[in-house]
Amino acid sequence: MSNASTSPPASKGSAGGFFSSNPLLALILQRIFLGFILLLAISALLFIGIEVLPGDFAQAYLGQSATPEAIANIRKELGLDAPLLERYFGWLGGVLQGDFGTSWANKASVSEQIGKRLGNTLFLAFWAAVVSVPLAIGLGMIAVHYRNRFIDRLINVISLAAISLPEFFTGYLLILFFAVNWGIAIFPSTVFADMSFGDRLAAIALPCATLVLVVLAHMMRMTRAAILNIMSSAYIETAELKGLDAFRIIAKHAAPNAIAPIINVVALNLAYLVVGVVVVEVIFVYPGMGQYLVDAVTIRDMPVVQACGLVFAAVYIILNMLADVLGILANPRLRHPK
């Protein structure tokens, strides 16, 4: 990878000259800039969306004892009487400095809570990814090798069945068999701050398995389709006529050219592992972002909802941006210009 200091001097010395001599860097910077703009737009959308939602924290908080005066008091205390724009920019200013405000419900710092919760969610997502990504790509390659034969069909049917079952159902099935009937897994999957690493891993086995089953099929099928697409290329015939064995052809000659679509699907699914875990976390009583968000929505704890929404959006955008950048880097034409 070249960067500004090692690249040859720009032809004109201007920014335009710099970008034309580093088309790759220009493309990547452009992606990052776009991602940032997108995140800003989402923050506004989130804020407006929550504003127009029916329901009110004060009402929900006070319950039976809600008198107009009490509601007005709470609203004033939370600063809800200020104009919308003022509140938005106040909030945005805080966010840019890493301060997501305080929870209305328990007055705790949202940033601190999210720090812990996000850590847990990422821990779960990480291990689910470590299992599912190599498994999916490996299975995809095996399916290509045995295309339209029994093994290919078997892989397809099983992964399709796994994705077709709703994740709460998969989750309950796993609990029933592994935790209840056979007693070889732990339920609930709650983790605590002072747990050892091994205990943590044991605790997340079932939610991790559920997530793997959910994301596996999508990645596997895309890997299979993308590589199959490449397998009809002339350079695959060349590889075959060079007498290479089937696995080397798939792994060395087909896969590198199929990498861009595969990266994209992997990124989408990694994002899902972080953003889409709400249901799984609730089922397995796992203290991650999803559960935090669900709890906050029930009591209309808006700073928490906003913060969770923004973090989810950021994860989504960063992963997709990463996929874009990796996709660009995977293209030798861009990496090694003429």
Added chain:
Amino acid sequence: MSDTLLEVEDLRIGATVYPPGEAPKEIGIVHGVSFTLEKGKVLGLIGESGAGKSTIGLASMAYGRGGCRITGGKVKLNGTDILQIPKSGVRNLRGSGVCYVAQSAAAAFNPAHRLGDQIVEATVLHGVSSRSEAMARADHLFEVLGLPNPKEFGQRYPHQVSGGQLQRAMTAMALCSQPDLIVFDEPTTALDVTTQIDVLAAIKHAIEETGTAALYITHDLAVVAQVSDDIMVLRHGKTVEYGPVSQIIETPQEDYTRELVSVRSNIKPQADDQSDALLMIENIDAAYGNSLQVLFDVSFHLPKGQTLAVVGESGSGKSTTARVITGLLPQSSGRVTFDGRVLAPKLSDRPREDLRALQMIYQMADVAMNPRHTVREIIGRPLTFYFGLRGKEREKRVLELLDQIEMGGSFIDRYPAELSGGQKQRVCIARSLAADPKLIICDEPTSALDPLVAEGILKLLMELQEETHVSYLFITHDIATVRAIADSIAVMYQGRLVRFGPKDQVLSPPFDDYTDLLLKSVPEMELGWLEKALSERKMAAAGN
């Protein structure tokens, strides 16, 4: 122990086809072909597309492309029938004992890996030599094949080098493992003539130096005559004629071979009076986007009822000139005059009458037609669009046009997929004729066709010109075609016009450097032409 390397006996190859709406059926592609090849010799396999020449070439590596299956016969390499040995044995053979050079090296190299890694891969994997030895040999081969910077060439990616260089790199890949046999499958067909002669010379030199044997597959008899010891002429999967190269070229026995040898002999005399211009372009500059200028000050004219051939290699700007004339790419400066009036630069500013009078025929006839339209709809549409013809009137005119292109009414309900390559191009010609144009721009209409079929299309175009006095602007890279049909010629090089005038004048000395190079690079049906052309070139270089 004889010197026989490859012995093919009664080779039969078949495939299963799946015609729409019918049961799958077995068809034969190669019907009992036999030949022998001695060590260090070159056998040329020649024939039109569908003759089975590539299929036979691949069969000598025990490979069937697509659904092809070897159904019978023997392929003995060094005495062993390679159709009978297990898969792993075949794998060990490919890439070390027998290697393959594909038609399009640009597609046959993996874009994700460096050329050097791909070139030595099979040699190292099959244990022929260590990686460093293979790399050293590759460097040596780059030098033998005349590649620039042989020491650094292997570090490049396929997209970083030109088509001619890739074709030589592919030859280096085949030679790297020092195989007994190389199958060359149309290695120069996709190249410009000026590049073809270099690659051809490099391949010939490399074969001589390494002493490998080769099967050289091509549809161009003039090319194969330069590199082969023996030639086998194939048609519809059968041997037509098989013998030493001198016998095939000088005393062909079969009618089909004679046709192939004489296919380029039909030459039309140029028109005398070339003053009455139908199309005149003056000082045309054109660019793609704001920066990439591709045409520089191009001027020529085309007289009424005559043919102007625009010649040049790929990237010379000949198709861009056509785009300017049709209005698809408005020029940045200059003027196009057609039939006494200045044409609007932009297509959208031109009246329908101008569109009607100026029609096009394309190189790829099958993608220039809607695959879901029948011949009736394809030819009938301009009749309705320009003349408002409908119903019986339209039907009558479509049938007339089908007669004019010598196909007849039985084709009217066919879809493009049900036509052969030559028939497709004829339907495209009928479609452009339907508009009753004054000028037809023909963009390489015959270069995707087999020589004999192309000859038929050219003949048809000339007859239609006699009948209707239509003018042709004929874009081509093939000098033989130009000689056959043109009245005047414009030679283009790197976006500039280098030579323009009546045919006899353009093709007679004194030449400018580029036209000289172009004319001398065209393979001639003559033994030893390649050596002669190369030594002339060397002398010219020494003279400078």
